[in-house]
Amino acid sequence: MTRRLRRSVPLAAAVFAAALVSAQAAEVSLKLADSLPAGHSITKKATQYFFDRAKTLSGGKVEFQHFPAEQLGKAKDLLTVTQTGLADIGYIVPSYVSEKMPLGAVAELPGGFNSSCEGAKAFWALAKPGGLLDTLEFKPNGVRVLYVVALSPYQAIFSEKAGFKSFEDFKGRKIRSNPGPMELALRDLGAVPIRMTPPEIFDAMTKGTIDGALLPYTSTFSYGLNAVVKSVTVGQNFGTVGITYSINASKWASLPRDVQEALTKAGDETVGHACAQFDQEEAELATRLKDTGTLMVTFTPEQEKVLEANFASVSKDWAQNLEKRGKPADKVLAAFRAAIAAQR
Incomplete structure (x- = not known):
């Protein structure tokens, strides 16, 4: 065996072992479906951040498969897509399914708030597990909100x-x-x-x-x-548009407790992180438009x-x-x- 080959064998073994550990660590794989283009601001500032935080907080036990751009269904159908389990987590906008979630449109009322963070945090207070909207609309529809997005005022x-x-x-x-x-x-x-x-x-x-x-x-x-x-x-x-990323309730119940805790914390952090990013970007883009x-x-x-x-x-x-x-x-x-x- 040549010297170069002798050096490469341990290296290959190490790479294979690392890949094996990584594969074993990801005990849970979740499919997330939305209707947004892959490069959308929400994807970059909210969804990807949620993925990264959930992976870190779970110690690598959870991984995600992202299906953007209506790959698993039209925006108005993503509640059904999530309820049936075709996706585990769905981009669910109450105003898109107003026949089932009419009260969720409260976040979209004009004139109510001055920034993304005001709107998102208020919406989150009502939509998160145990909140008023969770009790009235999300839980009865078999989904649990992981995080919400309210873009800067339209x-x-x-x-x-x-x-x-x-x-x-x-x-x-x-x-x-x-x-x-x-x-x-x-x-x-x-x-x-x-x-x-x-x-x-x-x-x-x-x-x-x-x-x-x-x-x-x-x-x-x-x-x-x-x-x-x-x-x-x-x-x-x-x-604005009040957006939720919500998980199928049965899927949630099947998850290990530590994964649930990681998703809960990641979701809460995502709300604050994303809205601050949106507000900053909104100000920057206003300047670009003017210029x-x-x-x-x-x-x-x-x-x-x-x-x-x-x-x-x-x-x-x-x-x-x-x-x-x-x-x-x-x-x-x-x-x-x-x-x-x-x-x-």
Whole structure:
């Protein structure tokens, strides 16, 4: 045997042994499905961070298989995908499944908070295990929330064709929004809300099918919309999207206690880490938009009061409509506002 071969044999054995230990250490493999492109800000700042923390806190006992970009199902179907076990953890947005989780849209009400961290931490207080939304909606649907995401407050973004320059220009504009509270807010401003998924917005704005959209600046860049956006609002809160990453309850019950503890701690840490990252990025991207010639539209104090009244009316109508259906929306709204106030 040559000297080089004698040196390589122990090295190969060591590599094989390390790989074997690693494979043995990962006792639990979890499939996570979402609808986001792999490079989305949420994936980078929340999901990947959660993966890394869970692996570290579990001592390598848990690993993840990530299925992004609707590989296992459309965004609106990911609750079912998680309930049936096709995925262990799913990107579950209450407003996408409003027939099953209508109260979860409380995080999406416009005007309620000033930053991602205010919104995310308040939403987390209600959605985490033992919270009010967990009791009312997530647990009855057979899922347990691991962590939540609330992006920075949404702004109104517009294409060059839209010619948006002032508050009055909302009237008659076709604007993509999430279903629910955002639609109500736009209608009160005289705009026409349009439903479509984020990946569809670029073509729709380019072709003039819609004039604009409600999105945070982070998503504006994640979906490449900065290439077509020419004017945006500044300092508003047209709502956000309340996102959960939730695990199938039966799958959760089957996990070893130490893995459960690792996932719980990783999820709690992810909420605070991700929202701070979103808020920082939002400020940086606002500067980038301005520096590249985007018109940054601000409103007068009188117009701000109109918006404030608009948003208050939307929240009231949202709660009243659900109360008529026997849903305790007033209680949920009060709890959400209290959770925001507690942070201030």
